[in-house]
Amino acid sequence: MQSKKDHLQEQFNSLVSDYKVRLYWHIRRMVVSHDDADDVLQNTFIKVFKNLENFKGKSQLYTWLYRIATNESLTFLKKKARRLQISDEQLQTHLTDNLRSDPYFDGDEVQEKLQNAINTLPQRQKQVFLLKYYEELPYNEISKILETTEGSLKASYHHAVKKITKYVTEH
Amino acid sequence: MKKNWESYSDSGFKVPETYFDTFEEHLKENLRLVDMAAHKEDGFSVPQGYFESLDTRIKNKKVMILWPLNKRFITGALAAAAAALILVLFLWNPAPQENTFENLSASTLHDYLADEGIQEFMTEDDLTKIEDNNSIFQSFTMSDDLLFEMIDDQVLEDELVPEISDK
Numbered sequence: 001m002q003s004k005k006d007h008l009q010e011q012f013n014s015l016v017s018d019y020k021v022r023l024y025w026h027i028r029r030m031v032v033s034h035d036d037a038d039d040v041l042q043n044t045f046i047k048v049f050k051n052l053e054n055f056k057g058k059s060q061l062y063t064w065l066y067r068i069a070t071n072e073s074l075t076f077l078k079k080k081a082r083r084l085q086i087s088d089e090q091l092q093t094h095l096t097d098n099l100r101s102d103p104y105f106d107g108d109e110v111q112e113k114l115q116n117a118i119n120t121l122p123q124r125q126k127q128v129f130l131l132k133y134y135e136e137l138p139y140n141e142i143s144k145i146l147e148t149t150e151g152s153l154k155a156s157y158h159h160a161v162k163k164i165t166k167y168v169t170e171h
Numbered sequence: 172m173k174k175n176w177e178s179y180s181d182s183g184f185k186v187p188e189t190y191f192d193t194f195e196e197h198l199k200e201n202l203r204l205v206d207m208a209a210h211k212e213d214g215f216s217v218p219q220g221y222f223e224s225l226d227t228r229i230k231n232k233k234v235m236i237l238w239p240l241n242k243r244f245i246t247g248a249l250a251a252a253a254a255a256l257i258l259v260l261f262l263w264n265p266a267p268q269e270n271t272f273e274n275l276s277a278s279t280l281h282d283y284l285a286d287e288g289i290q291e292f293m294t295e296d297d298l299t300k301i302e303d304n305n306s307i308f309q310s311f312t313m314s315d316d317l318l319f320e321m322i323d324d325q326v327l328e329d330e331l332v333p334e335i336s337d338k
Contacts, residue, residue, distance in 0.1 A: 013195070020194050028184055038190075042201050049202060107183015115182065134182070 012049055019062065020045075022135075023069045029130050030073040032095040032119070034104040040076050044069045059144055066137075066145045070127060077123075092119045110168075117167035121160050128153050129160040 023044060028037040047068050055064060081091040096119045099105055099112060107115065118126060124146075131142045132153075139150045146153070 016195055016198060021191055024186070024191075025184075028186075029182065034184075034186060034190075041194075042198055045198055046202060046205055104185045104187070105183050106185055111183035 008052055012052055015048065015052075015061070015065075016045055019065055022062075023065060026066065026130065026135060027069055027073050029118070029134060030070075030127070031076060032099060032115075033102060036076065036080070040069070040072050043076075044072045047072065060141070063141055063144045066131070066135075067147075070145060074123065088123065095119050113168055113171055114164070116171070117164040120167055121163060125156045125160040125163070128156040129164070132157050 020041070024037060024041050027040045027044070028034065031037050031040055044065075048065065051068075055061070059067075077091060078088070081088050084091065084094065086094065096116045099115055105112075105115075118129065121129060127146060128142065131137045131145065132139075137145070139153050142153055143150045
């Protein structure tokens with residue numbers, strides 16, 4: 001008979017296999033660098049492993065995973081800003097400046113411009129935009145991940161799109 | 172439309188070629204490190220059931236074996252301390268000299284004689300001898316008149332009157 005521990009281990013292995021790529025890209029767009037994304041993804045799954053036993057299944061599994069990944073990314077960015085002794089806003093500029101020299105970025109001019117535009121957004125607008133535009137998640141799921149109302153999300157996304165459009169046309 | 176996550180890099184970002192293939196392996200190593208850190212593994216182990224039976228083994232320990240040793244030790248230590256104290260007192264505080272008139276200071280004798288009213292019956296010569304630290308009782312001579320003055324009148328009556336009347 002399979003023990004509880006073995007069952008959890010099996011569940012975890014399956015979860016890593018199913019979600020590692022999706023979560024990686026979600027994290028990568030937030031932290032930009034591959035090495036940082038790898039660190040955050042590892043930490044995300046370590047946290048998932050520690051808390052899997054307590055996951056009650058009230059929310060969908062992927063909503064729970066995205067929430068952990070988002071929080072881990074934000075924590076990482078805050079720590080990085082503190083380590084570099086710069087503000088959160090200055091860190092966004094720092095990420096944009098390093099994009100061109102990143103060996104794991106080969107986007108064309110339009111893609112580079114889009115990434116730069118995204119990095120000019122305030123953190124909350126950036127998260128909403130990434131989850132809606134790239135992950136194509138519905139508002140009700142995003143509201144669970146970011147723990148905010150759908151109305152607020154819609155407003156944030158609307159502002160984000162306007163700012164990005166303005167940035168791309170002006171640069 | 173379902174996304175093809177594996178090749179999802181339409182934003183210009185790339186990943187190292189075998190990154191996702193080896194991800195689980197790296198994650199497993201990290202989880203092991205985290206687990207080791209949580210349990211502070213250092214290679215030491217204890218016999219099976221050691222902690223479960225520890226309380227009982229401590230309670231059953233015969234403490235009587237240690238007591239005579241301690242008692243002997245304490246008794247010996249006390250005896251040694253007492254002997255050392257006696258030795259120190261003996262060396263540090265030797266027996267006091269015998270109190271004699273020769274040992275008394277002249278001022279002490281003067282004070283005594285004055286307080287007792289004796290000094291006024293002494294001659295200048297006697298007082299000089301005291302100041303020269305000579306024993307007054309070796310050289311002190313008392314005249315008969317002085318002697319009679321010092322002896323209580325009642326004593327004289329009690330002792331001498333019957334003797335006279337007998338004659």
